[in-house]
Amino acid sequence: MPPKHWLMKAEPDSRIVKGKDVKFSVDDFQQVKTTAWEGVRNAEARNLMKEMKMGDKVLFYHSNCKNPGIAAVAEVTREAYPDYTAWDSSHPYYDEKTDKENPKWYMVDVTFQTRLPHFIPLSLLKRTAGSSTDAPEEELEYIGTQGVQAIKTMALVTRGRLSVQRVEEKTYDVLLEMGQRGGWDEIDTKKSKATKTSKKVQVKQAEETEGERDNEGGSTQKKQPKPARGKKRKAGEDRDSDAETSRPLRRSTRTSRPSHVEGG
């Protein structure tokens, strides 16, 4: 079966939970390469992780930050297994109601693949999804009406709080193309539109600066990995039993879920 597609959220900005920073930005991810997506404490998000298979594609999203959006592409490299952080009382995502004999929370390992040359801001997706027609804005002409329709169905815009979401293949393809081609002026996704210079110039400018701005999500630092809430994150220190994967501290839970909930 063909790979499925997903979107997973991490927090690129520092946030201390139980004394540990749960930050995990795209820079952190790129550095550690593979991370266990721990800390998801929402049943629906967990159930989705249990459906993930090796090789499935993952869009890495920056949440709870100044410029939320899609920053990179990753791949599932280990299928669901118990999230040990749930029973580690010192961990930010400890869940006293769980135990090893009967794991409640699961995680997958995800491996960084590539950054999107053009960070895709949530503001752009929302603006596109909010359009009353299916005609893309000029800068996004290349996605066509189908592209607009695909974006309109995204869980990211229809139900913001889910930290792990399924992404339709068509939507995934559209997002990858956007990440590849860009064409929008970042500035105008957040503020009013900048004067537009010829489109070519704009594109060019975007390309020139985008490298730096893409990180805006907040990842300016590059050292420790921590995930955002709800996302994943973790820190590699805690354990090395698994040695092959370094883990940042990821996850948080916010997006994922409160610490002990399960819903879903």
Place this chain on the structure above:
DNA sequence: GCCAACGTTGGC
């Protein structure tokens, strides 16, 4: 199993 109170997510 309903639902009100409460807590969290996460954009702005």
Place this chain on the structure above:
DNA sequence: GCCAACGTTGGC
């Protein structure tokens, strides 16, 4: 920092 949306808890 605010607060809307929405998920969870827990009484009944």
